[in-house]
Amino acid sequence: MILGYNPIQTLGILLNGAVLIALALLYVHAWRSGIPGIQTLSAYLYMALCVYLIAQTTLHPWYLIPLLPLALLSGMRAAIPWTAIAFLSYIHYGSYPEWVEHVCRWVGYGSLIPFLWADAQKLRLRYFTSRH
Numbered sequence: 001m002i003l004g005y006n007p008i009q010t011l012g013i014l015l016n017g018a019v020l021i022a023l024a025l026l027y028v029h030a031w032r033s034g035i036p037g038i039q040t041l042s043a044y045l046y047m048a049l050c051v052y053l054i055a056q057t058t059l060h061p062w063y064l065i066p067l068l069p070l071a072l073l074s075g076m077r078a079a080i081p082w083t084a085i086a087f088l089s090y091i092h093y094g095s096y097p098e099w100v101e102h103v104c105r106w107v108g109y110g111s112l113i114p115f116l117w118a119d120a121q122k123l124r125l126r127y128f129t130s131r132h
Helices: 005-031 039-053 069-073 078-091 100-128
Strands: none
Touching: 005 039, 005 100, 039 069, 039 100, 069 078
């Protein structure tokens, strides 16, 4: 095994490092675009928190609560369907076959990708239109 007996120990450190790099890049991106308004600042915080939560090895549904006010302030919408599918994380505690857990995880995150992509495009559009 590449990651050993406890992959969460290794993955947690690697993913948190990746998130720190992503946060630094988002900060530089925000800094280069000038002093942002409340909606733009909320959008950057929202995307940073999304990146952080996606990179976590354990994600309980209540971890998504801070995303909701940021979604309302920023106009980003992926948090809404994400909270709707968050209950799928509890399927792990049932007595289902392992493949069911994997299918639920893939369906859950797979259905979230278009919403996250749309939010990222909104943020990108704001960045390029605010520079003029």
